[in-house]
Amino acid sequence: MSVRRNRGGKSLKRKVGTRPVKRIIVAFCEGEGSEPDYIKGLQRLPEVAGNAALSIELSDRHGVPYTLVDNAVALKKTDPEVDECWCLFDVEWPQNHPRLSDAIGRADSVAGVYVAVSNPCFEVWLIMHHKNVTAFLTTDQAEQFSRAADERPGKHINADLYMPKRGDAVRRAETLEQRHHSNGTVSPHDNPSSGVFRFLRAVGADPTTGRRY
16 A cells, blocks of 8 residues: 655654654544544644644555554654654444454554554544444444534535534543443444544643643
């Protein structure tokens, strides 16, 4: 899979003598649709702009989790300027993405590489901005409910409509994760769920705590 760098925004190279020093964070995701739209919305937030130099690595085709993680690992190992790489990917139902556990394990084995997994897909994270999600969803159902919630015609979203509600999504996603943990439910059976709230925490966009992951 080829990957192309999102060219928007300022250079990520650190500037000597400036304060505060921003953390350089690179997000890996699919090249078209709601994920990059949402991340670009985060980039526009003053609290994110003041905390991190955030860029996006876009996959040219449907993102296979292991390949996204492999690309992130390669960047982290070769570019000393990069502090963290985050891979945002889906589980997918009824047919799960291949090598999910391998992708998560590879990220865990490399310092500074993290994953934010949504089950079944990123749209479940979008739904959490509007309401609680507790029932099992297929990918098609999650996409349908997500489009109904904001009345968009296709995959692309107006991220600015989501930013004011992201605190609600963080609380709902964290509550779901705690419920799965209490029940002993692990990936890929933790449907519905989303770890995107940890990515928000990493870039300084979590309004509920202000903590970094």
